[in-house]
Amino acid sequence: METGGPMRKLAMFGGTFNPIHNGHLHLVQGFRERLGLDRVLLIPSRVPPHKAAADLADAKDRLEMCRLAAQPYGLEVSDAELLRQGPSYTVDTLRQLHRENPGAELYLLMGADMFLTLEHWYQSGELFRLARMCAAPRDENGRGELLAYAERIESLGAKTHVEELSLLPVSSTLVRGRIARGLPIAGLVPKAVEAYITAHHLYGGISNG
Template sequence: MKRIAILGGTFNPIHNGHLHLARQFASLLEAEQVLFIPTSVPPHKAAPDLAEAEDRVAMCRLACEGTPYEVSDLEICRGGPSYTSETLAALKRRYPGYELCFIVGEDMFLTLDRWREPERIYALATICAAPRSAYGLARLEQYAKKIAASGAKTILANIAFLPVSSTMVREAVRDGKDIRGLVPAGVATYIEKKGLYRAVRCNTEQ
């Protein structure tokens, strides 16, 4: 069965670690296609300095220029909280006959049973994960056994961790540091031109 690798997230902003993970899993899975899907509203964490959706999509597209990867605005167009179960169901309808491979990092993988409709997620996609720490693989393997009892299919890969995060990028921007070693050049230029992440925006919604 042909495979599609899917990376979802806020991508606030997308960085070289995301692309590294995509490259490694695309090769491992022999994926026909790789999709980056920026969230509309992240349901699992607060994001007071979240860039506008159009900016995050634009940065993802810049990061994927010159690669075989694609960016989907599926969750942005749907609006509201971006629930993975709904996204995977929509992708399953769009790509019948393909195996969906949903890629997550160590931290998110270890919370899967607390996501909305976890059993539906397990039924729709194979969950792929890589460690972010020296002892991460053992934790992933233990957790994979736990969720297998609920029907989860998993692929774990001991991919070398690239030590970069979106938080690191945003903090570097606020500190006036060069971020060109953390994100693709086009993304760095976009952040500079748009003035993104120079200050944390206060969330005034009640």
Template structure:
């Protein structure tokens, strides 16, 4: 594991998404990027109005609460409500500009899945990202490669290289896989009231607040324990 860096050079990692609900793969990915970058802090930011996907089923307050519970055991992880407090679509570009202004020339890393990297050429002003952040790309099974122009815009580099400059490089992680479907999780909750991809505290919160049409109490026996 890399040695922790001085506060001024340790990257800040941003991880956005709907987190509807947050699951174990989200937390595993955030922890993995934190470790490889020298115990870097990771801010997980729930979208208020995701611009490229259906709107979340749980409201922002509930998604932030679940995220806070999932992050609580890990000092490097923070549930951040910045996007929830903004109006209009939650464009990542606006988030990156805000945090870049806030941290100056400190390295800023944007954590995304390989599927998002493959479609980056379709994102809002994606070329502006090269001057704002590095990318940390977490693998997904059977994901297509990004276009050559996208790969060229963010040259692949080591974790050490990312710590040496503010933005413009790409770290490709080999694991963990972001291979959990939030849709399948919500379906499992509606059918069985349980899902092994969720932290116990998150499941308890879902039942306490009657989210995702849960079928029964988590204390009831569950004869079907397969993952979604």
């Protein structure tokens, strides 16, 4: 994992990124601005433990798409979970970040759905000790649910941030579905990612080349 000198606020945003899309980037940018984050690491998972991995692109392709998407935004990308054998448990990644960045305050960024399952994550108590849990509601009606859950896990030792961020209605499932049906994905993913998907025939797409 590539790490520089100690920074005050270091965030990780993990996921399958199958593929990474503009909704991911918009969310990360919102968190970075709202929380004053110094560094943000995008960390694609090798074997996601929380959901089925249907139509999962090869790890090297997902990593490269993350790198292409991250570059214009000054984000960093880590292959830490892709190199690790077995399921990608977030607590293991946070332990590694803590070891390699002892002066940093760690933040774990996520969407609402993942946030609402945190107490059931592997070694959740250790997870809460290592980093601040950060989420944004899916819509204007979701803030109350997140705040109530934040209060619940704070009683278990968590430190939380529930932020009001505008979200883009994009999902990896939507992107893959449009590709498989031969529909355009312009505006849903960065142009460099779109070009990579086309060039490498990912998700059932047909190359224009």
